[in-house]
Amino acid sequence: MFQYMVPFFFTFQFIVGVNQVCDIEIDMINKPDLPLATGEYSFTFGVILVALFLLTSLGLAWMVGSKPLIWSIIVAAGLMAVYSINLPLLRWKRSAILSVLSNAMSMMASFHMGPFLHMKTFVLKKAATFPRSMLLSCFVVGCLYTVISISKDLADVEGDKAAGLKTLAIRLGVKRVFWLCISLIQMAYGIAITMGALSPVLWSKIVTVLTHVIMVLYVWNHAVNSVDLSSKDSLQSFHMFMFKLVTVECVLVLFVR
Template identity: 30%
Template sequence: MSQALVTGARPLPRAAGMGARDASSRTSAGFVRGARSGSPCCVSSRPQSSIQQSRRRRGEREARPMLSGAVERSRSVAASSAAADVSGGGEGSSAAPKASLLHAFWKFTRPHTIRGTILGSVALTSRVLLEHSDAIRWILLPRAFAGLVALLCANAFIVGINQIYDVRIDEVNKPYLPIAAGEMSQSTAWVIISTLGLIGLTIVHTLFGQHIALLYTLSLVIGAIYSVPPLRLKQRPLPAMACIVLCRGFLLNYGVNDAACAALGVPFEWKFPVAFITGFVTCFAVIISAAKDLPDVEGDKKENVQTFATWLGTGKVAMASVALLMLNYLVAMFLGMAQPDMFNSPVMVVGHMVLSFFLVNQATKLHHTGYSQQGIKGFYRFIWNLFYAEYFLYPFI
């Protein structure tokens, strides 16, 4: 067979040149070697169709990632266009920037603290009104609303100045906040908190007495030194806790009760329910001051901010918070049973028993997550929900 292949090859024309003869001889030799080895196909010269198929498959493999990336980019562009259409955005439209600015302002005020301030002030005032219903005058309603506005201004001032000085930490821990996310400039934030602070001070100095104005001013000063250098008390665990406990625990509860009594023309008294809610929320503020740092360990360590969470670890601080809050609930249930003349015992006992059950359930969930970042964030949100629930109970205890 090899001899036939060799002798049967047509002589190439002389014009084809030496290159063609060399190629022909190499091809013939290849066929000879393949024949002698018994191989069914040519080894050194594959059929042209096989080469083309190999090249086509290699091209498809190389093109597949490029095609996938192009599809993803087209999907992203389409989604962005759809979002712009839904929001009414587009070139020359001011609706989207305005909505974005309002959303940034809303995040800037830290809504979970706003809810706590509103619920606290409404619950405390409602209790005073229920106890002195004969002294209610509807003409006082605008004054009460102005007082609530002043409290919200103070709340926004305190959390706002904290974001201005915590921007580097927030870029790690809370990148969704408006300054850290680049949605709001620091100059804009300064204008906002300065305006809100002046509005709040004007309200309390105009409509409320000197005593309430002094308490209000004190809360603003404490909120400032919590965040502003050189004091920046938030860098040390105990001073930071003292600031939060004093503002959120004592000043809010005592100040709102005192202001409500003064508006009705009745003397302020440390009655059992008032003393209870002030003491309970003060202890709760201790828990919040420790739990608020649980999701922020990474950024706090990076900026050398010392907290109980960075010092003791998230697991220990979380369980200590659960234990302290459970003790708070046990004391509330004990007071409800021991002082039936001073409290509404069914509400005090059953209400706090239900809340303690939810607390244990949430603590169990946190433990099963291995104190993951997601579990810690859920736990901290739940602590605030329990804080809101206490103010829901307060008018009825």
Template identity: 30%
Template sequence: MAFSAATPTASPSTTHALNASSFRFEAKFSLSCLFPVSSLRISSPHLASRCRPPASVSQRGKSAHIGFWACSQVGATGSNPLLKNLYNFQDSCWRFLRPHTIRGTALGSVALVVRALIENPALIDWWLIFKALYGLIALICGNGYIVGINQIYDVGIDKVNKPYLPIAAGDLSVQSAWLLVLFFASAGLLIVAFNFGPFISSLYCLGLLLGTLYSVPPFRLKRYPVAAFLIIATVRGFLLNFGVYYATRAALGLSFNWSSPVSFITAFVTLFALVIAITKDLPDVEGDRQFQISTFATKLGVRNIALLGIGLLLANYASAIFVALFMPQAFRRSVMISAHGIFALGLILQAWVLEQAKYTKDAILQFYRFIWNLFYAEYLIFPLI
């Protein structure tokens, strides 16, 4: 009883004031956690998209989940500005490299090296893995130079067609972009010169030169449709496949000799690169017309060029099946026929989806991504054919 009497008791008015104060504090804290994104100034749409809560959040308990997510994001980025700046720069560099082109380059080079080793298993030296890695790094550097120099001179067009690219979005300065492309070119040239000899070095320089002529004034050959797609087909088709296979055989101590599978993949991918070259402009018609860039898509129309690309790829797949049927001694017929038949059916289905969507920009982008996926798939099956 004495303890109870000594314990202070709050009056109703005091209790109400404390509860109100507590509510104001909790509400202020909750709101600051729930809606921190609105107070952040995020210049890049790409980064701003990362500040949205996950779309998979269910309606039940949504507020609590978003509040926790937002608070963790603010804590992660605001606690260390240096780490935040490094992350943003890394993200910009990765987008600057155009990852979908890197995947094609990496898959192509790995597939050709594996094929050369399969053809000559007795000559495999595991120390050559390091040389292969040097070659892959050099190819990625060359790829980075070509796509980077194109972005530097296409800032105005990219602000219309590809506003998510780092220079167009304002996430990477032109000066930083120049430093990156000069680094890529010099690093790639040094790696090739010290590891692969004069012939491969000359092929590498040719690739860089063609990439420069494609983008840089006064040449800017991308303005001319035929020259543009011939450059892309040459670099991504012939030079990559021939150069990697030649370098691999040289590293194994062998003279160059075309094998049937390598001849096939070089011809197949060169035509495929031609299709990529003519369809890559399909989503960019608006900006190309605004900046007076002449492409097949601006001249002949999006639908016609899409159908042309589909027709060329179907012819490519038909030729692969034909080769497998009439040269069974050179290829694994079961793999060649079944894989290319499946790819062709997938392409036909995607063409139907594009037609049903009336060639909207989103549908065209999905179609273009599908073409790249088919490109990757060809290299994935190449060691098995």
């Protein structure tokens, strides 16, 4: 597992870094405390740093020799590069649909398909079969990653407008997009409850249904009582809250049979 995690540590530094290198003017408005936005790091130093991160991750993956690891890095880093870099046919963040797709697919490759195939085929030397738990995980977590991709723009409307971006939050408004996010989360949990109820294993049926019912109620309570749609800090906190839901789902999926 560390053979997968260590190269991806550097991949994530590239993913975060390339977005900051390409968004200095936007970050001066939305996130003025970032090192490139404040001028603490120069643009040239930022480019060199993110390039070194990418080369390091690919070099380590090549040393490990795992094809799923190498391809996961290429897919994740490639998608976030075309999302961020301002060149013809690139800069996918200008499109609401391409922005969501690139972010969600990058996270799915990084956190789920990549490590699963690495452990299954490279470490355990088994065929790449996909059990019921993996299929449910891909669907539910895929929905959560879609929400993460959408919700990250809720607190950045001011800077995105200045940059001419057309995010969903700008097109539809913060309130509509927020409740769209909540609806997607509840839909994902609804599918998990349905699949749990259809499980042939009694203990898995009980655990899967009960835990996801609790998650439905918990998310609804959080949305109604803990999120202030007029506060950038509260919207940013909601975005980070989504990663907690992903973490919980990664634990719950272990009980799916």
